[in-house]
Amino acid sequence: MKSNLILSSAVFALALSACGEKSEVAAPADPRVEAIFVAAEPAGAISVIEARKNPAPGTGITVIGRVAGAMEPFSKDFATLVLADDTVMTCERNPGDSCPTPWDACCVDPKVLSASRLSVQVNGADGRPIDATLKGVKGLKELDQIVIQGKVAPGSNAENLIVEATGIFRKS
């Protein structure tokens, strides 16, 4: 009788827990991507707008910004993200704005937004972006402020800057 009661309680508790908000089960992070995260904040970071002024491919760069500037700033299949300048007025900074994707900065003039973002990628040994997402690794998500340490990718220019990250520090 007692064991039946315990079993019933367990089933009831399980049923109740199933009624709650479903939580997304995060896939385990790829160790190659996890390894890129650093514990200490790299010094001498410049803003995204500053970084875009005169990028020289192959040179080292440390830049600070937020994961924003696109509807989907993270690639689902590769270790890339879009980094927007800290000054970009993402929607959550506008009082009363209930935009469900504030990181896309849809209220910002597209020309201003274009000039205030860059692409970050974490390359593997083959020189191509690692085929694993950065989203969720060490809790990284949209609108997080991060510091990227790396070098300017070949082919980058003032119009389109790509940074090959060698270190990512999640500031907030």
Next chain:
Amino acid sequence: MLPFAYAIRHLLRDPVRFAQKVAGSALVVFLVLAAGSFNSGMKRVLAATGSPLNVILLGAGSEESVERSEVAVQAEVQAAAGIRGIANRLGQPAVSGEVQHMGLARLADGSEGRAVFRGITPAALEVHREVRVVAGRYPRTGEVMVGRLVHEALDADADRLAVGGTLEIEGQAFTIAGRFEAPGTVMESEIWFDRNDLMTAIKRDKLSCVVIRLESADDFKNADLFSKQRLDLELVALRESDYYGKLAAFYRPLRGMTWLTAALIGAGAVFGGLNILYAAFASRIRELATLQAIGFGRVALLVSLVQESLVSTLTGTLLAAILAILLLEGVTIPFSIGAFHLALPLPVIGAGLLTGVLLGSLGALPPALRCLRAPLPSALRSA
């Protein structure tokens, strides 16, 4: 059990009432078939247009409409160079920068109609491989190629759009150089131009989209990566099948309206049919009571009444199916981005048949039960 012939004899005893029952059920089933064929036709044409191997690069923020999208002309070359896994033939990558525009086309007789114009280069035939030129040839400057169903969109006779004819678009005359088919897709309702001609005619200096054919659907991630790396091009990569899937969702309320209209008209016919059945069964209370008195059970009588009802509704279903084949199948319906054929696929025919069976069985139960519920002595004395 009562013999089946009893039910049939009763049906034929009053031909007018039988005809009313058949006509009512035929109307309901015909409406179900019409709404079903409209829905499945529209869904099928949108699904067939989007290939899972094709990716559309659209301007960021214009994911809902390719006509509103603006993509820099150089994106075509840069995509061809920067995306891995693009299908190619004889070394030519299957990358097609296109311009799409909804506009007015004037025919030689002065009549006008709206159609989708697509400005293309020969690479379009590499990405849209379902397209076949069936008459004439690929258009050169000053010429167009028309889809097999474009006359439906323009509400004109097909022979007015024959090869060699002319069309006036944005004040310029274009010779019809070819006619193409792309079975089951919205492209069959489009007019295809040389890309430069269309861009000049509509005063546009950017592409609407870049369509890419991949070697494998898994290579989509490479196109997505390109759109995220080339932030300066302001691109969004979408699978073509997803784009047309979203369009299908956009038309869902319209499709819902067809079902609602069918349901409202059908409800009238159902209530009319119920009324007829109530009257028909009520007039036979005494006869049914007599049958009970000589030993037939209520269940046997109920089964016989349902059989009788089923014969009339299934006759109506058969009539509706014949009418649907004659009046609906193959009819072309134009809509804003193209045209589609009404068809009667198996699920639609199944829905019609099920409607007929439900009308005959469930519809007969309330009047039959009411008729059989009366106590035997009073039923025997009823007029």
